[in-house]
Amino acid sequence: MAKANANATTTSSCSSSNQSNMGLLLVFFPQDNKFHSTNSKSPTLKPTFSNNNNNNLILPKAQFTLSICALLFFITLLLFTLSTFEPSISNITPHPITKSKTRILLSPYPNTPLATHHALQRMGTLYRRGTRPMHDLTICHVEDEINEHDFRLFVRLIHRSGLTAKSDVVFLFSSRSISDSFARVIRQENNVFSSLVSFHEEFVKSESNFNLSLFYSNKKFEMAETVWGKRIRRNFSEVPGIEGGGGLLLSVGSVLSFDATELDPENSLGGFLERVPMSLRRWACYPMLLGRVRRNFKHVMLVDVKNMLILKDPFGSVRNRSPESVFLFTNKNSGKTRSKTQKRVNSGVVIGGARGVRRLCNAVVVEIVRAAMQCSKEKNSVSDSVILSELAGNEFMRKGSNNVNIIGSTESIPEASFLVGRNSGTATSLLHHSIIERGDDNNEISYVIKKQICSSIDSSVYRDC
Structure with missing residues (x-):
């Protein structure tokens, strides 16, 4: 009797379970309703139906779970795509700021610390996009040993010299x-330069050696885009004064940087030298960079940030020369007798036509490898100054595919110690030179230049004055 009651209880429980599950089956699988109604009359099929019912429940649950997972996956993928998508900037109309009779064309890329702005083909960092394409390119290689103070002085003088009015500036680290x-x-010095321009727009500049007029252009801006950064379609027709030629526009070049690991990822000279300093590795980076922008620039200057300072635009001497012409400078210290060593080429500055500089860089790389194979790896006695001096007197450089017109400049690069301090007492003689060499006593020239800037009306712009 107890057993019969137990069976009845079990049957009732199964029937109750089946009836509760029939609702779900009617919603998701209505075609199974007939099958269930027919077979529910046979008590011998009830256990089999219970197993099938459980299997039918697992299937929609699995499908529902997979659907949720797929939906979450696509949502995550969509959010990731939107977060990493860098929209192209199109149809931007530059808004000029009118002050007196001057119109300043603002840069589409502000001086904000955004490292996502690549300079060229997903490489480099673009700190400031220029207002127009430039014909001149200045590449400044930075030694690892330079400190922040010396680097800041170089960047500040680059802006004050007027060089960026006609040249893009690239820093090579x-x-x-x-x-x-x-x-x-x-970024700080870019912002200081913007403040300096605004300051000189509002006040009389009688006590400053910063010449804002160098950055003004009354010519039409070129419709072509700069080579750096994302392509931007500007609507120049809506800018007042451009079509008619009225007004003045601010002409400012781009400021960007590259790493040697980007331009020379394999460290090409590493297999020939035990240690490759930046003074040598830069020659392996130049061909890669200049080859990518070979149709965008007419003149190129290579300059050493650690040992050189630019006070004025030095491109004036090469703009009327052929594209194959390259100027090389020598060191001649006043007060000393000339010697063979003093006539050595100063590798801190190389300037000339883009084609000639590019070919010279290729030749220097080959000569560095040749000299490294002849010398012991432990000595590392390879010097780019010696190599440039040998190439300057090599007739092969003027023939064949090289065809570089190397010109020994009649002007030597003076050392700062002979222009300031105990010899002259003031820094007035600095204004007569485009480029000077820092020399051994770098602190002296830094002090004199800083004092000269801070004693002028520009002192309110610089925080360190």
Whole structure:
């Protein structure tokens, strides 16, 4: 009797379970309703139906779970795509700021610390996009040993010299960590330059050697885009004064940087030298960079940030020369007798036509490898100054595919110690030179230049004055 009651209880429980599950089956699988109604009359089929019912429940649950997972996956993928998508900037109309009779064309890329702005083909960092394409390119290689103070002085003088009015400026670092450490200085000096321009727009500039008129252009801006950064379609027709030629526009070049690991990822000279300093590795980076922009620039200057300072635009001497012409400078210290060593080429500055500089860089790389194979790896006695001196007197450079017109400049690069301090007492003689060499006593020239800037009306712009 107990057993019969137990069976009845079990049957009742199964029937109750089946009836509760029939609702779900009617919603998701109405075609199974007939099958269930027919077979529910046979008590011998009830256990089999219970197993099938459980299997039918697992299937829609699995399908529902997979659908939810797929939906979450696509939503995540969509959000990731939108977050990493860098929209192209199109149809931007530059808004000029009118002050007196001057119109300043603002840059589409503000001086904000955004490292996502690549300079060229997903490489480099663009700190400031120029207002128009430039014909001149200045590449400044930065040694690892330079400190922040000396680097800041170089960048500040670059802006004050008027060089960026007609030239784009590229800083070449040895690694990503070095470029990141100096990126803040570049952005700060870019912002200081913008403040300096605004300041000179509002006040009389009688006590400053900063010449804002160098950055003015009354010519039509070129419709072509700069080579750096994302392509931007500007609507120049809506800018007042451009079509009629009225008004003045601010002409400012781009400021950007590259790492040697981007332009020379394999460290091409590493297999020939035990240690490759930046003074040598830069020659392996130049062909890669200049080859990518070979149709965008007419003149190129290579300059050493650690040992050189630019006070004025030095491109004036090469703009009327052939594209194959290259100027090389020598060191001649006054007060000393000339010797063979003193006639050595100063590798801190190389300037000339883009074609000639590019071919010279290719030749220097080959000569560095040849000299490294002849010398012992432990000595590392390869010098780019010696190599440039040998190439300057090599007739092969003027023949064949090289065809570089190397011109020994009659002007030597003076050392700062002979222009300031105990010899002259003031810094007035600095204004007569485009480029000077820092020399051994770098603190003296830094002090004199800073004093000269801070004693002028520009002192209110610089925080360190």
